[in-house]
Amino acid sequence: MTTVPTPLDLGYSFCPNDTFIFYALSHGKVAAPAPVREVLEDVQTLNDWAEQGRLPITKISYRAYFGVMDDYVALRSGGALGRGVGPLVVARQALGDLNGKTVLSPGALTTAELLLKIVYPEVNVLRVRYDEVMPAVERGELGGVRVDAGLIIHESRFTYPQHGLTKLLDLGAWWEGETGLPLPLGAILVRRDLPRQMQWALNESVRASLEYAYAHPQEPKAYIREHALEMADEVMQAHIDLYVNGFSLDVGEEGTRAVQELHRRAVAVGAVKASDLPLFVERA
Numbered sequence: 001m002t003t004v005p006t007p008l009d010l011g012y013s014f015c016p017n018d019t020f021i022f023y024a025l026s027h028g029k030v031a032a033p034a035p036v037r038e039v040l041e042d043v044q045t046l047n048d049w050a051e052q053g054r055l056p057i058t059k060i061s062y063r064a065y066f067g068v069m070d071d072y073v074a075l076r077s078g079g080a081l082g083r084g085v086g087p088l089v090v091a092r093q094a095l096g097d098l099n100g101k102t103v104l105s106p107g108a109l110t111t112a113e114l115l116l117k118i119v120y121p122e123v124n125v126l127r128v129r130y131d132e133v134m135p136a137v138e139r140g141e142l143g144g145v146r147v148d149a150g151l152i153i154h155e156s157r158f159t160y161p162q163h164g165l166t167k168l169l170d171l172g173a174w175w176e177g178e179t180g181l182p183l184p185l186g187a188i189l190v191r192r193d194l195p196r197q198m199q200w201a202l203n204e205s206v207r208a209s210l211e212y213a214y215a216h217p218q219e220p221k222a223y224i225r226e227h228a229l230e231m232a233d234e235v236m237q238a239h240i241d242l243y244v245n246g247f248s249l250d251v252g253e254e255g256t257r258a259v260q261e262l263h264r265r266a267v268a269v270g271a272v273k274a275s276d277l278p279l280f281v282e283r284a
Contacts, residue, residue: 004194007035011046011058014227015154016236017243018059021078023220024212025205033201040227044107056191057202062184064109066263066272071192074280077207078188081247081255086172086183087112088157090137090165091149098123101148104137106130111185112151114266115171130154138163158235181258182247197284210248251280
């Protein structure tokens with residue numbers, strides 16, 4: 001029988017959408033099947049940790065999830081899917097075909113890089129932490145290597161004009177045009193070896209945490225601000241408004257189809273292996 005760790009370490013990012021969703025759960029405002037302890041890290045670190053099976057519950061990009069499906073299953077609540085939420089490709093000036101160009105990426109396991117490579121299979125990628133992309137593109141170089149463009153995520157979507165950059169491509173708009181589906185960005189995973197009753201109970205706790213934040217919108221603000229670094233208040237709120245939506249409460253049938261399609265395309269380009277395991281937790 002699987003031993004359930006206590007407390008359960010819950011990994012999520014410093015981004016306002018995550019701190020908004022998980023405030024109530026991490027502060028004991030809603031019921032949980034076991035005590036929960038917050039572990040805040042950037043998403044790329046959480047992606048890497050998931051490959052090691054380090055945390056029992058963790059935020060992760062959907063691209064990274066497809067590589068750890070043997071060990072983890074996604075909750076139906078708490079994730080980031082939507083329309084108009086996609087990563088952007090930005091540059092100092094307009095460019096043509098990006099194949100053969102050098103583009104900075106926020107990580108090999110991000111949904112953003114997967115989409116970039118689907119659209120431009122021959123692009124050259126250099127990887128840095130997501131908040132280092134725009135400054136390097138603005139300079140036009142990274143460590144002496146010429147940089148043509150950058151792939152931006154999170155709050156960078158709102159601030160790239162401040163760096164004198166122009167949008168080349170909205171990969172979310174491309175995805176929606178191709179599939180008619182919302183774009184899956186991030187998921188909340190639990191280990192598959194946890195009891196199914198606990199998996200579902202954690203799903204319900206995450207949903208309750210988001211419902212608490214909606215019902216008490218002022219209460220989480222200090223916690224969100226604490227982790228939002230130098231982000232302006234209006235950017236912080238725009239981030240929440242964009243990435244937290246009905247799909248965050250429950251992925252639903254349309255969201256499920258979107259994740260299935262992204263997984264199919266990731267398998268088709270050889271990014272991940274095929275799997276017959278269920279993508280989402282099921283009611284016990």
